[in-house]
Amino acid sequence: MRNLILLFVKYGNIFLFIFLELVCLTMVARYNTAQHEIFVNSANIFSGVLYNNVNGLKQYFKLSAVSDSLANENARLRKILYNSEVDKISRRDSLLSLDSALQYSYITAKVINNSINLNNNKITINKGRKDGIKKRMGVINADGAVGIIKEVNNNFAVVLSILHRSVKISAAVKSKGYFGSLQWTSDNPSILDLQDVSRHADISVGDTIVTSGYSTKFPPNHMLGVIDTFWLEQGNDSYAIQVKLNNDISNLQYVYVIDNLLSDEQNAIEEATINE
Amino acid sequence: MNNITSKIIFRFILLVLLQVAVFKQFTPDSGYGLYFHTLIYPIFIIILPFRISKINVILLAFAFGLVLDMFYSSPGVHASACVFTAFIRPTVLSLVKPQGEYDILHSPTIFNYGFVWFATYCAIMLFAHLFFYFSVEAFTFVYIGQILLKTIASFIVSYFLIILFQFIINPK
Numbered sequence: 001m002r003n004l005i006l007l008f009v010k011y012g013n014i015f016l017f018i019f020l021e022l023v024c025l026t027m028v029a030r031y032n033t034a035q036h037e038i039f040v041n042s043a044n045i046f047s048g049v050l051y052n053n054v055n056g057l058k059q060y061f062k063l064s065a066v067s068d069s070l071a072n073e074n075a076r077l078r079k080i081l082y083n084s085e086v087d088k089i090s091r092r093d094s095l096l097s098l099d100s101a102l103q104y105s106y107i108t109a110k111v112i113n114n115s116i117n118l119n120n121n122k123i124t125i126n127k128g129r130k131d132g133i134k135k136r137m138g139v140i141n142a143d144g145a146v147g148i149i150k151e152v153n154n155n156f157a158v159v160l161s162i163l164h165r166s167v168k169i170s171a172a173v174k175s176k177g178y179f180g181s182l183q184w185t186s187d188n189p190s191i192l193d194l195q196d197v198s199r200h201a202d203i204s205v206g207d208t209i210v211t212s213g214y215s216t217k218f219p220p221n222h223m224l225g226v227i228d229t230f231w232l233e234q235g236n237d238s239y240a241i242q243v244k245l246n247n248d249i250s251n252l253q254y255v256y257v258i259d260n261l262l263s264d265e266q267n268a269i270e271e272a273t274i275n276e
Numbered sequence: 277m278n279n280i281t282s283k284i285i286f287r288f289i290l291l292v293l294l295q296v297a298v299f300k301q302f303t304p305d306s307g308y309g310l311y312f313h314t315l316i317y318p319i320f321i322i323i324l325p326f327r328i329s330k331i332n333v334i335l336l337a338f339a340f341g342l343v344l345d346m347f348y349s350s351p352g353v354h355a356s357a358c359v360f361t362a363f364i365r366p367t368v369l370s371l372v373k374p375q376g377e378y379d380i381l382h383s384p385t386i387f388n389y390g391f392v393w394f395a396t397y398c399a400i401m402l403f404a405h406l407f408f409y410f411s412v413e414a415f416t417f418v419y420i421g422q423i424l425l426k427t428i429a430s431f432i433v434s435y436f437l438i439i440l441f442q443f444i445i446n447p448k
Contacts, residue, residue: 013330017363020338024359027345027352028412035353035415042416 073142104219107131107257109139109157116189116250121161123147125255128155138217138258144224144247145169145182146255148217157257163189163249171224171243172212173203179212182224182243189249191228194241199232201239209243216263280325288340291320296347299437311429317344317354318405319438321361322398325383330366337362350413357409364404372397386442398438406430 008015029039109131113124127133129152139146139159147159148167160167163184171194172179180196194209207227213220223246230241260266299314321337328336341355348354369384374393378384386394406427414423 013334013363013366016331016334017359020334020359021356024338024341024352024356025412028350028356028415031351032353035413038415 105259111252121163123159123161133157141255170212170215174208174210190245192243194243197239216260216266291317311426313430315434316437322401326380334362356412360408361405368400
């Protein structure tokens with residue numbers, strides 16, 4: 001203790017000097033506009049470099065998730081490829097399989113604007129007319145349906161999200177064949193309603209819901225979600241079914257716009273009989 | 277002691293008034309004039325009597341700088357330069373030690389130790405003060421060229437006035 005006091009007596013002026021300089025420089029940096037800006041900017045340069053490095057590190061950690069999703073996607077595509085080959089081999093005599101193999105082509109697009117908290121949610125993607133996108137095309141991602149193209153200009157397109165009250169998607173219960181239309185009526189962005197499934201249908205919680213392929217917008221058997229709950233309403237002929245979405249609309253990165261090469265043909269023949 | 281205290285208080289007020297009311301008004305705010313800041317107030321620290329302890333010199337300089345900053349509306353800039361000047365004072369004094377020792381009852385002035393001695397001592401102190409002041413004002417050494425230019429230009433004006441001040445007001 002005595003040594004400490006002696007130290008202070010001997011070097012007191014140095015301590016005082018350092019202390020007062022710190023006080024002064026703090027005042028300078030805090031209360032003078034020009035110096036404050038210099039201080040903040042140099043601090044920004046340091047923190048900017050730091051943030052850059054941290055971001056790099058973060059991205060590195062995210063790589064595993066990204067590569068996981070890519071691997072899943074690869075597995076899915078490989079399965080489709082394999083299955084379609086089997087399909088072709090088994091029906092080599094038929095031209096139908098060749099046609100159906102060519103029926104859908106996919107345009108990859110990046111989501112650049114999205115919302116889930118409105119009543120009528122829309123998504124903007126970075127592909128447009130130049131890339132072959134037209135109105136009323138379906139949009140999916142690897143895990144489920146995303147929406148339907150509403151407006152297109154040269155470079156962008158607006159998608160009515162499946163979380164839009166007016167979007168209906170033709171859906172079916174996988175491998176059981178019952179079909180209905182999927183529409184968002186709840187407030188929960190991960191729950192959709194499957195309507196018009198007959199009360200005689202044999203369904204259970206956990207059944208997979210896929211696209212039916214009846215409409216020209218979506219290819220058949222694309223995963224949509226699973227049945228969360230269902231019940232029969234009094235005096236109603238069909239089940240009320242709540243479907244939990246398989247994909248997360250709030251976290252969309254890349255989507256596929258579906259170009260159904262035969263849609264005009266199908267629509268034309270359906271319209272020809274519409275008044276019959 | 278009472279005599280010295282009142283003398284210092286008087287000098288404190290006089291130098292603040294002189295600096296703020298007179299020399300601050302002379303500082304042009306455009307062109308080459310921008311480099312010529314007339315800062316005569318460091319003389320307050322330069323000629324403080326020897327008998328005031330190192331720590332008290334620093335504290336006095338701090339208070340003096342803060343009052344100046346009030347008038348210059350530049351919190352901390354003058355104060356930090358004053359504290360720095362007060363801190364290096366003992367070192368500079370021992371550097372330019374004249375023949376024989378300093379008399380503890382004296383002040384480091386022209387009249388006690390001669391013109392040449394004072395000119396040397398004052399030059400070192402003033403230059404250090406101005407350099408520190410303009411460095412803090414710029415707040416970065418990126419503009420070291422401009423800092424040096426300002427220091428030298430202001431040094432010439434202020435040095436001349438400080439020596440003159442010594443002759444006008446006899447602080448003996």
